[in-house]
Structures are given as structure tokens and as C-alpha cells.
Amino acid sequence: MKTCLVVDDSSVVRKIARRILEGLEFEVTEAEDGSKALEVCQQKLPDAVLLDWNMPVMDGFEFMGHMRRLPGGDQPKVVFCTTENNVAHIAQALSGGANEYIMKPFDKDIIADKFAEVGLIPVGQAMV
Amino acid sequence: MTPTEYEYLRKFLRDHSGLDLSADKQYLIESRLLPLARKAGIPGIGELVQKLQGAGSGALVTSVVEAMTTNETFFFRDKVPFDHFRDTIMPEIIKARAGRRSVRIWCAAGSTGQEPYSLAMSLKEMGAALTGWRVEIIATDLSQEVLEKAKAGIYSQFEVQRGLPIQMLMKYFKQTGETWQINPELRAMIQHRQLNLLHDFAQLGTFDVIFCRNVLIYFDQDTKINIFNRLARQIEGDGFLVLGAAETVVGLTDTFRPIPERRGLYKPNDPRAAAAKPALAGAAPRVAVMAGR
Numbered sequence: 088m089k090t091c092l093v094v095d096d097s098s099v100v101r102k103i104a105r106r107i108l109e110g111l112e113f114e115v116t117e118a119e120d121g122s123k124a125l126e127v128c129q130q131k132l133p134d135a136v137l138l139d140w141n142m143p144v145m146d147g148f149e150f151m152g153h154m155r156r157l158p159g160g161d162q163p164k165v166v167f168c169t170t171e172n173n174v175a176h177i178a179q180a181l182s183g184g185a186n187e188y189i190m191k192p193f194d195k196d197i198i199a200d201k202f203a204e205v206g207l208i209p210v211g212q213a214m215v
Numbered sequence: 216m217t218p219t220e221y222e223y224l225r226k227f228l229r230d231h232s233g234l235d236l237s238a239d240k241q242y243l244i245e246s247r248l249l250p251l252a253r254k255a256g257i258p259g260i261g262e263l264v265q266k267l268q269g270a271g272s273g274a275l276v277t278s279v280v281e282a283m284t285t286n287e288t289f290f291f292r293d294k295v296p297f298d299h300f301r302d303t304i305m306p307e308i309i310k311a312r313a314g315r316r317s318v319r320i321w322c323a324a325g326s327t328g329q330e331p332y333s334l335a336m337s338l339k340e341m342g343a344a345l346t347g348w349r350v351e352i353i354a355t356d357l358s359q360e361v362l363e364k365a366k367a368g369i370y371s372q373f374e375v376q377r378g379l380p381i382q383m384l385m386k387y388f389k390q391t392g393e394t395w396q397i398n399p400e401l402r403a404m405i406q407h408r409q410l411n412l413l414h415d416f417a418q419l420g421t422f423d424v425i426f427c428r429n430v431l432i433y434f435d436q437d438t439k440i441n442i443f444n445r446l447a448r449q450i451e452g453d454g455f456l457v458l459g460a461a462e463t464v465v466g467l468t469d470t471f472r473p474i475p476e477r478r479g480l481y482k483p484n485d486p487r488a489a490a491a492k493p494a495l496a497g498a499a500p501r502v503a504v505m506a507g508r
Contacts, residue, residue, distance in 0.1 A: 172372060174390050177381065188381040190372050197376045203294075204380050210294045 088114045089207065094124040094147060095139040095168070100191075104137055104168070107195045111208055121150030128154050132163050135207050137198075138185075140169035140176070148183060155184045164205045168193060216241055216260045223264050224248075232280045232357060233413045235435040247282045281358040284433065288326045289377035291333045296428065296457050296479050301337055303477055304455045308423050309344055311453055317349035321422045321449070323412060324430035325354030328365030328397075328405075329378070334426070335401045336387055353419060355410035362407045368397035412442055416449065423451050428479075429459035436467065443468040447483050456481040 091113040093104045098119075105115045116133065118124035122145040124136070136154070138147040147167065154160050164186045169176070172190040180188055186205045189197055202208045224244055228234040236243070245260065252263045255275065266272055267279065291297050308318050322331045331354035338350055356362050375384050375395045388395040410416060412430065425446060431439050447470035450456060456471055458464070458479050464471045471481040 172393075174385065177385060181381065181385070189376060193376075197373075200289075200376065200378055201381075 088112060089135065090114045090116065090133040091135040091137060092116050092118060092124060092127055092133040092163075093137045094118045094121065094142070094150065095137075096120055096142040097139075100139070100168075104198070107198050108137070110195065111199060111202065121145030121147055121153075124150050125153050128157060128160070128163075132157065132159055134163060135202070136163050136165045137168050137189075138165055140167060140171045140180075148180065151180075151183055151185065164202075164207055166201055166205065216245065220260055220264045223268075224260075227267060228280065228283055229435070231276060232284050232411070232433075233435075233438045234280075234284055234433045235438070244283070248279060251278060251282045277359075281360055284357055288329045289374065290329045290379035290383075292330065292378055292428075293460055293479075294378075295460075296426070297333060297337055299457070299477055299480050300334065300424075301341070303474075303480065304424055304457075305338075305341060305344075307453075307455075312423070316347055317351070318424070319351045319420070319422045320353070320424045321419065321426070322352065322354040323410075323425060323427040323446075325356045325362075325365055325407065327361050328354065328368060328407075329370075329374075330354070330426060330428070331365070331405045332368065332387075332397050332401060333378075335404045336383055338404070339387070339401065350404060352405045353408060353422075354405050355408045355416075355419075357409070357411050359409055362409055365405075366402075366407050368402050369394050370396075413438070416445065419449060421449055421451055423454045424457070425450055425454070426457045428457060429462070431462050432459065440467050444470055447471065450483050452483060452485070454483060456483070 089112070091108050093101050093108065093115055094117075095101050095104065096119050101117045101119075105117065108115050113135070116127055118127055120142040124138075125145070127133075132154075138151065140147040147169065151165055154163070154165075161184075165184065166187040166189060167180050167185050168189040168191060170191045177188050187201045189201055199208065203210045221241055221244070225236050228236060248260060248263060252259065255278075257263050257266060263279075266275055312318060320334060322334065325331050331352050334352060338345060354365060356365070372393055372395070375388065384395065387398050387401055389398060410419075427446065431442060434442065443464055446456060447468075458481065460479060463473070464481055465473065470484055472484055474480040474482055
């Protein structure tokens, strides 16, 4: 089973994301900010990270930088999932090593499409 | 909705658009037509049927047909056909048309533009291989309203997140507020035209590639056969027909043949070969029609 770390300071968003990702057969762990997420990654890197941008303590962009520098940290697929929906933020995320980018609000179809896009799930699964 | 009203609407839709609803699609009618009725100040399906039966209901007829035939669509829908387009269709066309350096593509159910724009983006991604080529994409749809949206190329944040890789969004779209508009250069690659597939389309000319996806599923068998036979006349001998995942020519016509290991991809058969066995071409599909009911 593939693993996904959901990083968001809203417990509601984490809960919704968890339900969607478990439906896509991911084993889900949660973190409420970048710093907690980094601790999780230092223990064991997930296959995927669904990552909010604005969070207290450490934001998503900073977390991604630290995670990418861990041994094997280039492997997880990072999918941003944020209300930051402008070109400047998207460009910054991509050049900082993000694989995909979701602009909130999101739903199951968008997550499935984006995860299929970066090869985390087969294309067919996104069509359900 | 009474059974009589449902039967009336079924026949009405078959006559006006070729849409062939099975006996259990009441929910589809209600979900599409109730909002339309309310917008027009009509209280329910019963009253809507009465209006359709009355004289001078031209505008209402059009909006009912449009509401029932508009389908969900998104960028690079189903992925596989666009992989085939990039990896099988275009490499073959580029070789075969190296002399005249032009390619004509028809999206026969272009809808709100996601499919033709996906093809335009794919072609752009091919870069130097198509430098100096004349590329023509004709996108047709039954619905004028849908065509207007396709022409504008403006999509909501929700729409641009269905099927479209983020890199392509960044490369080919411009953000204006909460919406995203496809670049003028890509818009200029596509001609949008209103067309009912039930009517003659010979005037569109001949194509190297025809995308006709997820529209024939709504037609009855005879209509499908008729459309396939007319599509065959608009396609180059070495061209490609692309159908939706749930569609096939098999058992309906021998004007096209499936390409092995390329799901959804078809090649026209040699018309002389088809002409050599006219009895089969005429009779075989009818058997399939009868067996299917």
C-alpha cells in the first residue's frame, strides 16, 4: 500500500483529504504544520505528500526544501494543495521541486486526476 | 413524470438530435430539464411537454436538445487517446505527409473545447517536428451555447484542474481573476462550427484524423451505422478515427477496422474491398441491430 502524508493546519481539510486518499487506497498519516511533517519524513519518507502552503511554525514551501534535502528526499511526489492560486506561487512551487499543484477548493476527482498525473495511481482509477 | 410524457420526450429527442435514451433515463431528463424549465418559468416536466407540443416553441426546442446532449468533458479526457495521438497517429502522419506538410483534424464532438485544445497543446508540445506545417483543427458541436464557450477558451479553476497537468496550465493559459483563458495562439489553431452529426457534413472536407468520442453512444444502431459510413467518406485512406472507450465499429460497419493494441483507434478499410462484398456491408449490421434489442 502506498503512503501519503497530508500536511494542513485545518483538521477538517485533513479529514476530507484522508477520506479521499483512503478511497484511492493510500495509507494516510497527518501533520498539522511543516515542522511536524518534517519529523515524520525524518522517520520514514512517504510516497506522496499533499501539502498546504500557509501554516504556522513552518510553511509548506519551507518544509518541501528541507524534505528534498533528506537522503532519498527527491523520491516522494509533492502535490501542493492550497488557496494560493496565482501564477507566481505555482511557478515558485514548481521550481522548488513540487510535482503537481491543486488550487483549493478541491474534490475527489481533482485529487485523483492530479495523483494519476504524477503516476501515484493508475489513470483508470481517476475515471471512477 | 408520467410514462406518456417520458415516451414523448424520448421520441422528441430521437427526432431532433438522434439521442437514444433507454427506458430508464427519467432521472437524466429530470436532472437536466427541471432547471431549464424553472429558468423559463415553467413549473414542471408536464407543462414543459405541453409547451413543446404547442406551436412556436422553436427556442425551447433548441434549449431542451442542448440541455440533454451536453456532456461532461475535461482536458486530456481518458489520457490513452492522447497518448495514441502523440505516439502513434502523429508520427505516422508526419512521415506520410512530409511532402505537403499539412494535417487536418476534426473533433466531431468538440463540446466546450477541452478536447480540441488538448490536441492543440499536444501538437505544440511536438515542437520542431511540426515547424512549417499547416495545422487545421475543426471543432464541431450541436450546441451553439457550448461552441461560444469553446471559442472563448475561458475555464473555471475547477475545470482547469481536471486532466490538465500543472505545467501545461502555466504554459498555455493566462489567469484572469478566478478564471483561466487559453492563449490566443492556441485559440487561433481551432475553427469552431455548429454541426448536427445527423445532417450532411461532406462540406467539411477530408481529414487525416477524426476524434468522435463519447457522442455515438447516444445514438441508436442504425444512426451509428449511418454516421460511420459518412465519416468514412471524410477520412483519408491512411487516416485515423478515434472513438470513446465505450464505443466500437465492430458489429456495426466494415468501413473501419480496429488497430490491434491501440484501444479506441480505427483505420478506414479500403473502400474497394468494402464494395466487393456489398451484401455483407448492408446485411450484417442489421442482424446486429435486431440481436441487440
